[in-house]
Amino acid sequence: MSELGLTSINGISCLGKHIGLKKKKKDFTIIFSAKPLTAVAVFTTNAFKAAPILVSKKHLKKSKNCVKAIVANSGNANACTGLQGILDAEETCAIFANELKIKKEEVLVFSTGVIGTALPMDKIKQGLKKIKSQLGTTYVHEFNAAQAILTTDNKPKQVTVQQNGIKIACIAKGSGMINPNMATMLCFIATNAKLSVAELQKSLNLAANQSFNQLSVDGCQSTNDSVVLLSTQEKQIELENFQKLLTELCVKVSTKIAEDAEGAGKLMEVKVKNAKTQKQAALLAKAVVSSDLVKTAITGKTGLVGRILAALGSTFIKVNPAKVKLLINGQKIFSHNQFLKVDYFLFHKNMHKKCIQIEINLNQGKKESVALGCNLTKKYVEINTFYAPGVL
Template sequence: MFVPRGFSYVGVHCRIKRRRKDLGIIFSEVPCTAAGVFTTNVVKAAPVIYDMEILEKNPGGIRAVVVNSGIANACTGKQGMINARRMAEKAAKELNVPIESVLVSSTGVIGVQLPMEKLEAGIEEAVKNLSKDPVPFAEAIMTTDTKIKIHSERVMIEGKEITVLGIAKGSGMIHPNMATMLSFITTDAKVSEGALKKLLKISVDDSYNMIDVDGDTSTNDMVIVLANGLAGNTTIQEETDGFWKLYEAVHEVNRVLAEKIVKDGEGATKVMEVEVKNAPDRNSARLIARAIASSNLVKTAIYGEDANWGRVIAAAGYSGARFNPDRLDLFFESAAGRIKVAENGQGVDFDEDKAKKILSEKKVKIVLDMKQGKAFARAWGCDLTEKYVEINGRYRT
């Protein structure tokens, strides 16, 4: 794991949760250029609203992000906004930085006010324990996650070694256009505000916005990227070679983290990758891939290791894309092999035992060849199991 220059991290237990870490901070030695992508849900949590305003006013001077887990600070009215600002104020005071340089984030139960005394005491403790190790921070932002989610990449730009590190959380309420997922990306690259915004949006569209666990889009999701410039490279501008090199590193971090989120889906036993190729256009390919990955009927078929290919074709049909259904070929793939189950929109004879063996693997790929163009898209999902119901049936208690 590579850690960018100038960043430190911490995670502590401030007693929002009974036992596990529940408060984390990321801190940069110098101001960062920052960009964010936020939930499309009309109901936005206080931290989302707060950060959108801060990034609008001060995108070139961010120093820190403070995050709590266990309580979402969503649907909490004016007091929720006051508490979001108090989080930033306390962190700014303890870190000795301006309040407008601090972003905040929360994840957990909706409709509950933050216990500010506990949270503020936790911030005091956290600031004293900042280090170069990002693992405690990754632990602190988990809710129903069973594993921490970290990935890093390195890239050479103009002879300078640039590091990108991503830390994410997410397990449930995951649906295209993000969900209860948080992702924080730090890099020591020097990059313009416009370039950073653009590469983040492009990457999010093809990573976090192409995953699904349960079809629910949350109130709190966000992806934040901080670039502090300590790698010493010339400022990266839009559409340059450096831009695309940095994009590839950021996107690989986001792609890996997105797949980790799906793999850790609540109650999940299998990862499902959906590949749509030779589509009429990119938008159609994306719509179809997302519809298949989001289909509860497809998810339950994958869980049951049932090659019920009609559910896949049906999901493509209601995706909103326009296409000729009489040209579709469909395949199931995994480490156990590959099998064609439909051709030209109709079923073909196939070995049910072989299909079940393919679907019994932990990672299953669904390949839909549309034979109607050259566009391609990929989405990720997971199976839907009884365990998902058990986890979410007692989430608040």
């Protein structure tokens, strides 16, 4: 058993391996527990939900939020694949359930990758043969699992937070097609905290709203994105403390996703302060973090401020330019509807930092929100221009 990560939680085993959906790279992940796990999830709100999401939703309901496994593949999204897609996702669960001698509805299934191509079921079937013996609880097993869900990510993403014996750990994938409501990527979280389904779901919703739903890589929402929270129900914890800990984990993993976004090299943190409502603060922060012109200005380290203001003014929310104050990496830049005289040397030094922190004070109320994002580069365009050669 590892000291950190999913496999540091009693009874959870993992694997990640190559079954031939991607060239050479690992593309198949399992998270398993012989004892039942309480499971809740948030899914993309996209109308074109991928087949595995529809199947996982059904299984969560049928199993009454009591599951034993997550089966996930990368390289193929099994999205926009019609009835065949549903049958394939169901069959994947059934074969795995049969191998492990569990019920089909105790398996959740996820896919990420290219849209519109049928899942090659022969490869899935071959990959699932004698899978039980390949599961393990070492760091290597978990690292492989974290690797095998990646698409255009550069690094696997693993986060653990803990407090007084309570652990929350996750593996995640991000990169492109990342924009809220819900969920912005795949993230599989496990905890030993003893909480009800309702408490877990509420905590996950709240944490997601303050992290994944405030994260934008390219403003594009995926058909497949999902966050799952599994619990072994071992240790008592105050709900409030769990909430804090879970939010901390979700913010950490969101930051990792923004840092490792397609073609990006810089993290952008936009805090909107003193808004009338939290919702308005969140929406305005998102508008700034999502602007292609703000994002290219961060790459170019110049021409940033006007673009931030233009983005801030472009929503349907009323903003009073005369009240707005703007700071970039702590430096006061704009106030009373005009640019301030600033130390240019310091400004340009700040623009070379890895993380650009933009603080916008609306002076309209008392609520605030933070959005996370990244810069836009030619590399992003290149990756997404040539991502899926030969695909419709």
